[in-house]
Amino acid sequence: xxxxxxxMTREELGLQIIIFSLGFFYAIVYYVAAPGIVDLQAVSDxxxxxxxxxxxxxxxxxxxxxxxxxxxxxxxxxxxxxxxVLLLVCLYAMAVFSMIASPxxxxxxxxxxxxxxxxxxxxxxxxxxxxxxVNINSSIFSLLAFFIASAAYRAFKARSFESxxxxxxxxxxxxxxxxxADLVWPGFAAIRDWILAFxxxxxxxxxxxxxALGILAFSARRLFRYPWG
Amino acid sequence: xxxxxxxxxxxPVLTHSVILVPISPTTQAVYNFIDKxxxxxxxVESFDYATSVVPELHPQAIVVTQQLFLRPLKILFVxxxxxxxxxxxxxxxxxxxxxxxxxxxxxxxxxxPNTATEIGMISNIAQxxxxxxxxxxxxxxxxxxxxxxxxxxxxxxxxxxxxSALYSYLQYWQGTFNISVAVGSTAIQAPxxxxxxxxxxxxxxLISIRAAAEYEALLYHQYNCCLGISGASSAMLALSxxxxxxxxxxxxxxxxxxxxxxxxxxVE
Numbered sequence: 139x140x141x142x143x144x145x146m147t148r149e150e151l152g153l154q155i156i157i158f159s160l161g162f163f164y165a166i167v168y169y170v171a172a173p174g175i176v177d178l179q180a181v182s183d184x185x186x187x188x189x190x191x192x193x194x195x196x197x198x199x200x201x202x203x204x205x206x207x208x209x210x211x212x213x214x215x216x217x218x219x220x221x222x223v224l225l226l227v228c229l230y231a232m233a234v235f236s237m238i239a240s241p242x243x244x245x246x247x248x249x250x251x252x253x254x255x256x257x258x259x260x261x262x263x264x265x266x267x268x269x270x271x272v273n274i275n276s277s278i279f280s281l282l283a284f285f286i287a288s289a290a291y292r293a294f295k296a297r298s299f300e301s302x303x304x305x306x307x308x309x310x311x312x313x314x315x316x317x318x319a320d321l322v323w324p325g326f327a328a329i330r331d332w333i334l335a336f337x338x339x340x341x342x343x344x345x346x347x348x349x350a351l352g353i354l355a356f357s358a359r360r361l362f363r364y365p366w367g
Numbered sequence: 368x369x370x371x372x373x374x375x376x377x378x379p380v381l382t383h384s385v386i387l388v389p390i391s392p393t394t395q396a397v398y399n400f401i402d403k404x405x406x407x408x409x410x411v412e413s414f415d416y417a418t419s420v421v422p423e424l425h426p427q428a429i430v431v432t433q434q435l436f437l438r439p440l441k442i443l444f445v446x447x448x449x450x451x452x453x454x455x456x457x458x459x460x461x462x463x464x465x466x467x468x469x470x471x472x473x474x475x476x477x478x479x480p481n482t483a484t485e486i487g488m489i490s491n492i493a494q495x496x497x498x499x500x501x502x503x504x505x506x507x508x509x510x511x512x513x514x515x516x517x518x519x520x521x522x523x524x525x526x527x528x529x530x531s532a533l534y535s536y537l538q539y540w541q542g543t544f545n546i547s548v549a550v551g552s553t554a555i556q557a558p559x560x561x562x563x564x565x566x567x568x569x570x571x572x573l574i575s576i577r578a579a580a581e582y583e584a585l586l587y588h589q590y591n592c593c594l595g596i597s598g599a600s601s602a603m604l605a606l607s608x609x610x611x612x613x614x615x616x617x618x619x620x621x622x623x624x625x626x627x628x629x630x631x632x633x634v635e
Contacts, residue, residue, distance in 0.1 A: 183483035190481040241452035241477055246502030267453055272418040279419035283376075283609070284369050291368070291616045295624045305621070309614060315554070316614075317388040317577060318607035327389060339561045346562065 154363075160185075161361040204229070232266060239263040307333055368616065375612050379604035385595060386603040387584045393564060394581040396571030397549045398434070400522065402589075406439040408521035409514045414444065414451030414458075415525050415532035420553055424526045425454065426579035426597035427551040431524060433462045433593055434586060441510055442473040443520075445496075447485070447532040452477045452500050461596070470508045475500045486539050488517045518544040522570070526551040530559065537568060551578070576602055 146154065167182045208222035216222075237244050238251060239259035245251045294309075296302040313319045314330020390398075404410070412432065416424045435442050444455040455475050467473060476492070477500045479485050487495035492515060493506035505511045514520070523546055527533045533550045540546045547570050552560055554575035563569045573579070579599035586593040594600060 183487060186481050186483035241456060241475070241500035243502070246500070268457060272421050275418040276421050280422065284372060287372050287613050287616065288368065290613055291620050294617045294620065296621055305617070309617065312610055312614060315577060316607050316610040317386055317580070317603040318611070320389045321386070324389060327391060331392060334558060334561050335565060338558045339565050342559055343562045
């Protein structure tokens with residue numbers, strides 16, 4: 139851990155003051171209740187709402203940047219310009235149909251947008267979302283099954299005492315989770331439940347406490363020192 | 368190896384065979400809790416998973432929602448993940464709602480955008496979620512007039528793929544108002560929730576698509592219905608064969624490792 143003795147610039151000092159103030163404000167809100175003087179929780183909730191607005195603006199900047207980069211690709215006819223066209227068409231088509239016909243529709247009661255337009259857009263949005271987006275995302279995630287299979291084949295070897303314990307415990311839990319194995323001998327489920335309830339719980343509790351202490355230390359360090367290093 | 372894995376998954380899926388799986392204690396705990404809720408209790412279902420884990424968590428959501436509709440309960444659908452509201456609509460299109468009416472017995476309130484809304488809903492739902500997913504004012508819905516605040520809820524179940532939603536419900540809803548919480552989780556997340564289950568913070572844990580198959584068996588035994596409603600029971604054979612293949616590959620790899628080690632020692 140290197141100690142950074144460099145003097146803060148004015149901007150860094152200003153940022154550090156904001157970080158410090160807001161961090162301690164949220165800590166104080168949790169422990170101090172003075173509703174007769176000022177409703178700290180209401181102030182905290184309002185600030186959170188402003189943060190949500192800022193995050194939304196960040197998303198908008200992301201969309202603007204993607205559009206800018208890919209429009210430049212198309213204008214200059216770079217090697218992958220056709221994929222840029224596809225990306226922009228998919229991005230804006232999904233956005234437009236979502237604004238008309240999804241649970242996030244801007245005008246679900248058809249006050250401004252004609253009901254015929256909503257009726258026309260709804261099956262298209264449902265097809266794009268349920269038939270394309272959900273299935274594509276699920277398929278990409280399902281590729282993990284093959285990676286897990288090859289990783290298990292390569293990694294689960296009894297090279298040492300600890301790795302043997304890991305191997306045996308892992309196999310017993312997998313057997314306990316396998317429906318057919320459970321039907322053949324209920325003991326697999328009982329062993330799985332014992333492993334999850336005792337050794338696993340003990341280990342997870344240690345990890346949780348360690349992680350919580352680490353987050354506490356990092357947060358305190360972040361509040362008091364910018365830039366951190 | 369990949370081809371073998373593809374075969375052992377695809378062939379059982381194409382046979383559409385159904386296996387009634389033994390029930391694990393964590394799934395039974397959730398089922399029993401919902402079964403024992405007093406009539407007209409408010410239950411909040413939170414859809415907090417992305418489209419990538421739909422195969423694992425969507426079947427859980429279907430079977431739990433079906434049990435909720437089979438009991439005389441009031442249900443609010445919310446989401447801490449932006450993908451939640453359309454997935455909630457998909458579940459509502461799948462289950463048999465009987466004679467329940469939207470707005471009276473259940474409502475889809477949509478996405479909870481931030482923690483301030485999540486905390487504010489505890490005391491006033493209509494103020495912080497003014498419109499439902501149909502654009503209707505939530506204050507005008509009979510279910511919100513009957514239950515204007517989340518603190519009146521008896522139970523919250525979150526289908527969560529990354530634990531952030533679960534921890535926020537435990538922190539803000541259970542911590543202060545002692546609302547019972549359960550979670551539907553992926554297989555990878557489930558071991559991390561065991562401390563919460565064992566300490567009593569969670570009523571139960573639904574683990575992956577197998578919990579959905581167990582739930583279908585429970586619903587079938589009690590209500591003589593709903594077998595195959597989520598497709599989970601027909602996936603159990605494929606799940607079993609795939610897991611057996613992985614176990615076999617691990618055993619085979621270890622046998623090869625020990626044979627190789629013995630050969631190396633002999634050469635020395």
